[in-house]
Amino acid sequence: MSQGKKEEYVKILTEQIRCKQARAQVAQEIRSHIEEQENYFLGEGLTREEAENEAVKEMGDPVEAGAALDLVHRPRVAWGWIALIGILYAAGYALLSLLQSNFSEEDFITGGYGKWMLVGMAVMGGVCYADYSRIGRWAREITAAVFVVLFGGMYLFGQQVNGALQWLNLPFLSDSLNIQLLCFLFVPLYAAIVYHYHGQGYLAVGKCFLWMLPALCITLRIPSVVTAMMLYLTFLLILSFAMIRGWFQGSKGKMLASAWGGTMLLAGIGYLKLFLSGPAYQYTRVRNLLHPGSGEAGYQIRMLRGILDGSRWIGGGEGVSAVKAVDGLMSGMDYSLLYIIACYGILAAILAIGLLVGVFVYFMGMSVGQKNHLGNIIGFGCTAVLIVQIMFYVLVNTGVIPSGTVYCPFLTSGGTGVLVTNTLIGILLSIYRYQDVPLDVEKGNVRRFLPMGRTAF
Numbered sequence: 001m002s003q004g005k006k007e008e009y010v011k012i013l014t015e016q017i018r019c020k021q022a023r024a025q026v027a028q029e030i031r032s033h034i035e036e037q038e039n040y041f042l043g044e045g046l047t048r049e050e051a052e053n054e055a056v057k058e059m060g061d062p063v064e065a066g067a068a069l070d071l072v073h074r075p076r077v078a079w080g081w082i083a084l085i086g087i088l089y090a091a092g093y094a095l096l097s098l099l100q101s102n103f104s105e106e107d108f109i110t111g112g113y114g115k116w117m118l119v120g121m122a123v124m125g126g127v128c129y130a131d132y133s134r135i136g137r138w139a140r141e142i143t144a145a146v147f148v149v150l151f152g153g154m155y156l157f158g159q160q161v162n163g164a165l166q167w168l169n170l171p172f173l174s175d176s177l178n179i180q181l182l183c184f185l186f187v188p189l190y191a192a193i194v195y196h197y198h199g200q201g202y203l204a205v206g207k208c209f210l211w212m213l214p215a216l217c218i219t220l221r222i223p224s225v226v227t228a229m230m231l232y233l234t235f236l237l238i239l240s241f242a243m244i245r246g247w248f249q250g251s252k253g254k255m256l257a258s259a260w261g262g263t264m265l266l267a268g269i270g271y272l273k274l275f276l277s278g279p280a281y282q283y284t285r286v287r288n289l290l291h292p293g294s295g296e297a298g299y300q301i302r303m304l305r306g307i308l309d310g311s312r313w314i315g316g317g318e319g320v321s322a323v324k325a326v327d328g329l330m331s332g333m334d335y336s337l338l339y340i341i342a343c344y345g346i347l348a349a350i351l352a353i354g355l356l357v358g359v360f361v362y363f364m365g366m367s368v369g370q371k372n373h374l375g376n377i378i379g380f381g382c383t384a385v386l387i388v389q390i391m392f393y394v395l396v397n398t399g400v401i402p403s404g405t406v407y408c409p410f411l412t413s414g415g416t417g418v419l420v421t422n423t424l425i426g427i428l429l430s431i432y433r434y435q436d437v438p439l440d441v442e443k444g445n446v447r448r449f450l451p452m453g454r455t456a457f
Contacts, residue, residue, distance in 0.1 A: 005056045006034050016066025026069055034059060077128070078432045084359070085124065085425060089117050092410035095352075099339050108336055109413045112175065116415035120422035127426025128433060135427075136374045139192035140211070146189070147214035150182060154221065165222050178416035179218065180227045181407055184385055185420060186215035188427050190235055191381030194242050195374050201249040205259075208239050226406065230392055234385045236263065241380050247373070304335075304399040307342055314345040336411050337397040353394060356410060360386045363428055375431040382424040 010030050014023040034055045041051035059065065096108040135142070159167040159176065167176040193211045197204035212235045219228040236259060242248065243255045341349045360383045367379025386409055393408035395401045407417040 005052055006031065006038075009034070009056050009059060009062050012062040013066040013069070016063055017070045030059070076433060078429050081429060081432070082125070082128075085422075086121065088356075088359070088410045089121070093117065095340070095411070096336060096413060099336060099343065102343055103339060108339075112415065113413040113418075116175075116418045119415075120418035123419055124422035124426040124429070127423055128429035130426075130430055131434065132378060132427055132430040133374060133434070135188055135192045135378060136195055139189045139196065143186065143189045143193065143211065143214055146186065147218065150179060150218050151221070154179060154218070164224065166224070175415050178414065179222060180224050181414075181416045181420050183215050183219055183227060183231060184389070185423060186231070187234055187238075187381045187385045188378050188424065190215070191238050191378045192374065194238055194247075195377050198242075198247045198373060199249065202255070205239070205243075205248055205250075205255060208242075209259075226392065226396075226401070230385075230388050232263075234381065234388050236260070237384045237388075238377065238381045241384075242377060245373075245376075301399045301402060304338065304397075307338065308398065311341045312345050313347050316343050316345070334406060334412075335397055337393065337408065341397075352411065353390060356390055356408070357387060360390075367428070367431065370431065370435065372435075375435065379428055379431045382428050386421065386424060 010027050013030060014027050017023050017026060034052075037055035037058055038048075038051045041054045042048065046054065093109070093113070100108045153168050153170075154165050157168050157170055158165045158179070159169050161167060166179055168179055168182075169176050190211060194208050197208060212232065215231050215235075216228050219231060239259060240256060243252055243259070246252060248255060337349055337353070340352060364380060364383035364387070367376060367383060370376040370379060389406070390408055392401070393406045393412070396406045406412075407414065407421075409417070409421045
């Protein structure tokens with residue numbers, strides 16, 4: 001079969017499409033349309049050359065067709081969302097500055113926080129312009145590399161604080177990086193790994209559980225039980241999302257029951273083992289986590305709850321004087337929500353948290369509405385971990401669980417938190433940017449494209 005006219009038509013058409021990522025898939029579909037018409041004309045008795053000429057002629061002018069497809073398959077930038085993120089950072093910075101002026105003895109804003117916000121916005125913009133489908137192609141390799149780098153960095157550059165190997169002091173940075181917060185970068189990688197096992201059965205689900213281990217091993221090496229719980233919950237939500245969507249072969253109900261039931265069973269066995277033969281300090285940590293407020297270790301939680309009891313719905317109450325009376329026992333960085341309650345009232349804290357949750361729930365809805373499965377699950381994972389962070393931050397600030405290193409986007413200062421949050425948001429914006437562009441998500445010679453067509457984003 002002669003390929004001259006057909007290939008010439010495809011070449012001219014794809015040259016009109018400015019987005020290089022879209023050209024291969026468009027060319028593939030145009031060839032398919034021409035070949036269908038060509039087969040029809042062959043059935044009508046035309047020769048192969050005549051059939052090809054007629055098929056190409058029916059496709060219309062290649063320049064006009066290519067220009068029309070260029071308008072459809074082109075990246076777009078969510079300027080409104082970028083502006084909103086900037087406004088949220090500015091509002092959070094203003095609120096933390098107000099708290100700093102009212103409680104000068106506390107540290108709500110770390111040194112150089114303004115610089116980190118600018119760096120974070122630049123990182124968000126860079127990630128937004130990157131092709132997120134590369135995560136899908138190399139997720140397992142990147143996960144292994146990140147694990148090696150973080151685990152090795154803990155031994156080479158790690159700094160212990162109160163017995164926890166929590167910080168990386170890199171020689172080329174004037175600031176330290178928080179290892180616990182860096183672990184949340186495993187989340188989009190894990191989501192892409194789950195996508196890789198799309199269409200497989202129970203064995204693939206088991207492999208998905210094994211791919212949770214790199215991040216969890218690092219958090220338990222620190223050690224940080226709270227961070228491990230947050231990550232595991234996020235991973236389980238991502239895996240459950242894939243199960244509910246029917247990505248795996250087998251019964252959805254059985255898979256979900258096994259995943260969540262097995263989690264509860266293993267947690268019970270682990271607690272029983274600690275209770276019977278575990279080290280005393282580990283048992284004490286778990287007991288404080290499950291029964292906050294008990295024993296000597298629960299003094300801070302009892303004090304925190306007393307502050308909450310003296311707070312009002314609107315405006316400052318007895319909680320203000322109670323907070324000032326415990327100078328040094330409540331970190332302003334970790335308990336900014338508590339200070340907001342004490343200074344401005346419970347309603348102000350509910351509105352602040354409600355706004356943040358609302359933004360990320362909306363992002364999650366847009367992710368779930370994606371037609372391509374890779375953007376669908378990576379977007380869900382990024383928003384899920386941000387919501388989980390907020391949830392645990394609220395639980396710590398209200399005395400439901402004992403204190404730990406928790407982070408709330410836009411309400412907690414710190415360079416690592418800003419970088420991680422903006423990386424996750426940048427991935428969400430990249431999904432939005434490339435929603436109308438078919439992307440290659442396989443490495444090597446096998447080419448598989450995300451579906452074309454408009455989405456709910």
